[in-house]
Each structure stands twice: as C-alpha cells, then as structure tokens.
Amino acid sequence: MGFAGFRDYMGYSFDPHLPPGIRALSFHLRIQESLLHVEVTAAGIDLTVKEGPGVTVRICGHDTWIDGFGIRQSSSPLTRQTSLAEASLLLTDQ
DSSP: OOGGGOBOSSSOEEOOOOOTTOOEEEEEEEETTEEEEEEEETTEEEEEEEESSOEEEEETTEEEEEOTTOEEEESSOOSSOOOHHHHHHHHHHO
C-alpha cells in the first residue's frame, strides 16, 4: 500500500493510516479526470475534488462518491456520504 493506504487495483481505494512518527499526510492525486486533495490525520481522512468531475473511491471498504464538497471519514467510518461541514458536526458530537 502507498500513502494513506491508497491502492489502484480493481478500482481506487483508501485504507487510511499514518506511518510511525508522522502526524499528518497531505497530497494531491489525479484519478481519471479528477484532481483530489487528500489529507490523513489521526482523526481520519479528508478527500476533496479540486478540479474535474466527482469520482467514486472505496474508503475502509465502503464505496464513496467524492466531489467538490468533499468528505471526511473518521477513523471509525461514517455510515453515509456527507459534506465536510456535516462531517465536522458529526465528528465533534462523538
């Protein structure tokens, strides 16, 4: 697995984790016609499409649609797609 547990075998998937001694990872990744911004922290993963159409990726075993509104997936996966603003509220309520 690569950074953020990214794999591109039989689709695109993330199994977010951080290597020992690293507190956060942030990078851009092009998937098909979409440019994604990826950020992984101890709290989970944030994905946002910066340009191009949305794209479906698998996060922790769940197919997830990512677009310009993005998604934040906590370490304990959210059960539905949500915008970053909604996810922030959900994560603070836990």
